[in-house]
Amino acid sequence: KAGVTQTPRYLIKTRGQQVTLSCSPISGHRSVSWYQQTPGQGLQFLFEYFSETQRNKGNFPGRFSGRQFSNSRSEMNVSTLELGDSALYLCASSKWRAGDTDTQYFGPGTRLTVL
Amino acid sequence: DQQVKQNSPSLSVQEGRISILNCDYTNSMFDYFLWYKKYPAEGPTFLISISSIKDKNEDGRFTVFLNKSAKHLSLHIVPSQPGDSAVYFCAASGTGGKLIFGQGTELSVKP
Numbered sequence: 001k002a003g004v005t006q007t008p009r010y011l012i013k014t015r016g017q018q019v020t021l022s023c024s025p026i027s028g029h030r031s032v033s034w035y036q037q038t039p040g041q042g043l044q045f046l047f048e049y050f051s052e053t054q055r056n057k058g059n060f061p062g063r064f065s066g067r068q069f070s071n072s073r074s075e076m077n078v079s080t081l082e083l084g085d086s087a088l089y090l091c092a093s094s095k096w097r098a099g100d101t102d103t104q105y106f107g108p109g110t111r112l113t114v115l
Numbered sequence: 116d117q118q119v120k121q122n123s124p125s126l127s128v129q130e131g132r133i134s135i136l137n138c139d140y141t142n143s144m145f146d147y148f149l150w151y152k153k154y155p156a157e158g159p160t161f162l163i164s165i166s167s168i169k170d171k172n173e174d175g176r177f178t179v180f181l182n183k184s185a186k187h188l189s190l191h192i193v194p195s196q197p198g199d200s201a202v203y204f205c206a207a208s209g210t211g212g213k214l215i216f217g218q219g220t221e222l223s224v225k226p
Contacts, residue, residue, distance in 0.1 A: 004158070033213065043159075043204065043216040056213050090158050092214075103149065104214060106158035 002027065004093050004107035012113045018079040021110045025072050025093030032074040033104060034066060037088040046089075049074055050096075078112075086114045118142045119207050121217035130226050134192040138205035138217050141186060145207040149214070150179060150190045153202045162203075163190070195224045 005024045013019050025032050034046040045058040049068035066076040072093075078085055088111050092104035120139045128134045136150075146167040151159035165172040165179045165188070172179050178191045192199055202221045206214040 006158075035214075035216075042218045043206075043214075045213040045215070048213060058213065088156070092158075103161055103164055105161055106151070108158045109156070111156065 004091055004105055006089075006091050006107040006110050008110060009108065010111045010113075012115060013081050014115050015081055015083060017081050018077060019081060019112060020075055020077045021089055021091075021112075023074045023076075023091030023093075023107060025074070025091075026105055029093035029095050029105075030072050031094045031096060031102070031104075032068055032072065033092045033094075034074070034076050035090040035092065036060075037090060037109070038086075043090070046076065081114045083114050086112060088112075117218075118145075119205060119215045119217040121203075121205060121220045123220050124218070125221045125223070127223045127225065128195045130197055130224055131194045134190075134195045134199065134222055134224065136190040136192075136203050136205075136220050136222065138188045138190075139186060140188075140207050140215075142207070142215075143183075143186070145215075147208045148179070148181060148188050149206045149208075150177075151204045151206060152199075153204060153219070159204060192222075195222075197224050197226055200224050 007022045031050045033048040037043045048056040052068045063079045068074045088109045090109045092106045094102045094104045149164040150162045153159045163174050163177045165181050181188045202219045204219045205217045
């Protein structure tokens with residue numbers, strides 16, 4: 001069974017631009033969560049989607065948004081990029097609901113560099 | 116306020132010996148705990164989990180212990196192998212459906 005895939009793997013943008021990252025969950029998984037990993041803050045939860053609806057959101061500004069499609073694939077968008085947005089963005093999928101007793105499986109991540 | 120803490124940023128262990136990684140949490144509403152292993156520039160790989168109704172879960176060389184009264188969990192790796200060298204994250208979840216991660220412990224297993 002294929003794992004979680006994320007595209008692109010690497011991205012370089014400049015301040016003020018916007019970016020869209022894509023995530024394809026494991027087949028049959030309906031929940032997709034996004035995390036940001038930085039050296040200073042560790043792994044931080046961005047948001048979770050289930051059945052095309054955002055069910056939970058972390059403490060990030062409105063510049064960070066996402067969506068989920070009917071096939072469970074998800075995208076996240078960051079507008080008006082700032083230098084501090086440079087990070088590894090990770091997507092995780094689970095069968096029903098992120099957290100609880102349902103394990104999340106992670107993709108390889110997208111490394112975003114903002115210049 | 117960091118709800119999940121891994122107080123040891125690094126740990127060095129000899130091959131064949133036991134590795135013990137520790138994790139503390141503050142929120143008593145957490146009811147599911149997981150350990151992930153991570154290599155640089157890769158996503159975390161799920162290792163083992165434990166529900167709050169248990170105090171131990173074992174999978175091969177990996178055992179997780181949960182002490183709810185102390186709000187403490189630990190991951191034991193026996194025997195440790197050089198391929199186990201990586202950063203280990205503990206994570207907790209409760210109502211709300213998101214994982215809260217610790218800051219990670221870098222394990223180095225020396226031959």
